Amino acid sequence: MKYDVVIIGAGPAGLSAAVYARRAGLSVAVLEQNIYGGQIVNTPEVENYPGTGKTTGVELAMALYNQAAETGADILLEGVTEVKLTQDPKVVITTGGEYEAGAVIIANGAKRRHLGCKGEEEFSGRGVSYCATCDGAFFRGKEVSIVGGGNTALEDALFLANNCSKVTLIHRRDQFRGSKILADAVVVKENIEILYDSTVEEVCGGSVVESIRVRNKLSGEEKLLPVSALFVAVGLSPENSLFEGQVELSEAGYIVAGEDCCTSCSGVFVAGDTRTKELRQIVTAAADGAVAATAAARWMDTH
Template sequence: MKHVYDMIVIGGGPAGYTAALYATRAGLDTLVLEKMSAGGQMTQTMQIDNYPGFDEGIDGFLLGEKMQAGAERFGAKSEMVEVYSAVLDAPVKEIETSEGTFFARTVVIATGAEHRHLGIANEEKFVGKGVGYCAACDGMFYRGKTVAIVGGGNSAAADAFVLSRICKKVILVHRRDTLRATKIYHDPLHKAENIEFRWNSTISGLNGEGRLNGVTLRDVNTGEESELEVDGLFVSIGRSPATALFDGQLTLDDNGYIVADESTRTNLDGVFAVGDVRTKALRQVITAAADGAVAAHYAEEYLVMNK
């Protein structure tokens, strides 16, 4: 006989484990499917300062383990498996994984999103040692320092503002000769005294020994290279949500995020999207966790109404 869970959560980051915590506390039989380790993107940082309750900040990996333990305390189960496909448009949903098929009456999708990487040498080596992808998360580590930011869209422009309030100097590197960001950003960015621009340029090298201390710029027109001394580099060239699995079943926006409002409901009954994977303004631990709580609430309501 196949076991049908009340809820399967795909993804064991802060959104997923918060959904599991709220669901199990409400008495739902809940399984979390995670392909790597609990915590999701949080595991990539040693210091999270803006999740309330930790007055000295907390290591992201540890916070992930605590979130898993918190949900398991109330009976949530975890399987370390990769989800390959899902059939979501039936009352009992089928989730195909590396370790077989699991069944549930509701599914919470918490597969997150990844910052796009530059894909150049040394990038992985310098992550957290001078290379960052989230100004709101890591900007504080560069107080009074000089940083570069690469990108030209709205998030790069917004990140440049965030960093200009914290850093001594911000150098925005963009491969075109004007920003792609909406016009509203242009004037204030150009007027900011501590923001400089390097137009028609890409980053071709990341320099330093244990830590980044500079970048190599390449002029896209001439191919000429030059060195720039910086204490940090923020890469703000977009994000990719992990939604390829669900394309064709769930409504995605132009950037591939699952369309869901604050209720976290998707276009399919009994299927919820939480955290970085859904359309939303701010992608952070606290907003991911908040979504998880909301999804569990609506999943519980759905299960009561569809007994």
């Protein structure tokens, strides 16, 4: 099968790209290995996507899917297993077949790293969150905790401190990995308490999170911290080994691209969480999808 554009991933970035590519008159296949909608299907509430008001992740995923399907894009449940991007036409091999493409848009997202402690999965979406920007506002005026030691954890701790009555920042080492300027700001913030050399052992509660059990690694002492939420900020993991050697990847494994969503490989564009960027959200993923598809359409005009 041959398409003008093949899009890898049917999250907000991929589905938005499909709408823009179809409206530019291109034939489009979107290939998805798991479930339409991407990461947001795991989100009970979304409040910050412009225009939708309060909605659930599943509702938003369905709306994005329906809109893309109505444009006539072929949205197929097939995982991509191999790509040949440096040739023209490009070839995308999936669990279901082989596709030729004029241009390829990579929109395969990234995964939030988990802690792996007891109760984490059970309370996911019920007080355990992987995104302070997304969920911090749900805990306004409450006591919360955040775990991590990099820039994201430090930024999120400051963000949460402006919304919540108290923030306990838990870090497994005795020094932060994040920038000094952020660490200094966190240390002097009145309503942030820092527990160094500590790990979260268990998330406890009834229907929602009520406390976490924290262990000091040096003394072995454990304490129960009463909190309404645990924010996990221990990093994202992009899964871009498929593209290694064909498009430039950053040290952390993201596909290198600026706001124009162009990769180092001619005719290959990237959108959403999988690319190097500052803010990984639905709105920025959807915006990338629009930019990447428009760039792909322009590229098709001249090749």
